Amino acid sequence: MKIGSDEDSLSELLSQIRACKICEEHLPFPPKPILIAKPGAVLLIVGQAPGLRVHETGLPWNDPSGDRLRKWLRMTRTQFYNDDFIAIIPTGFCYPGKGNRGDLPPRPECAPQWHPLLRKLLKNIKLTLLIGSHAQRYYL
Template identity: 45%
Template sequence: MSAEALKREIRGCTLCAEHLPLGPKPVVQFSATSRVVVIGQAPGRITHQTGLAFDDKSGHRLADWLGVDFDTLHDPARFAIVSMGFCYPGKASGGDKPPRPECAPTWHERVWSELPEDRLTLLVGTYAQRAYLPETKSWTMLERIQRWREFLPHFLPLPHPAWRSTLFIRDHPWFEAEVLPALRREVAQRIR
């Protein structure tokens, strides 16, 4: 199956429709040449409306972290955006609900089979980090990010680039001083 055919299949998915308050609208971005993969939590309400992943202030912050502009982040020839859940899961107290548990096991391996093997996967937030770094399940997100070097060249754990990350960066200046320059180098090597 081609990457394009797989995307069409994913976008038609209704696997967990009964649990989605706004209905299914899978948001995913990838191509056979995507060498940087961003795995987040799940689309937010704005992304559900627009159909564009990270289509808010967090997307602009993420692009800045990666050393690219907003449009480049959304270029599937360079970047895959394949979250733990592809549809907006709805609101919960204090934020959005967790990603639906059916999504990643159903689709991720099929997506990975369409991507280049020499890719960098950015694990944005706890859900992605626990799924793809299972040996660190008992760690905090801070511990994973502090030990980012241990996961290269395949993975790099990051906080979510939402407004709360401003507090994270303020409290952990090493993130801007050490992690972001390394992240930008790794991304630049893969998207040239």
């Protein structure tokens, strides 16, 4: 990746992530990496992986779990999706499919491939929320 402004570098990285097919053969649908990030974000929310509804809409946390999270955080949808302040990055960027007991866990390829690069460009992060056991296991 060429080094330019943080905004240009992040934009290029987001394009690479959105074109990623690293785990395509393991997914039930074509890859559709879902995340939100801008260089000025101060809050980073790291979740698990998109569910089917999020996969369909392309908007992170756009499901009942997102409603619950916004309620816990006492944030409106407008506040939550203000990408000038909040970055939303899942541990697995694509919907992993269904298993016997709900959604499958996030694919293991995503976080090691992309998170270090994203974190390097999100220099203003003051607080990171790790939502769910997979995000916690990866970072803690």
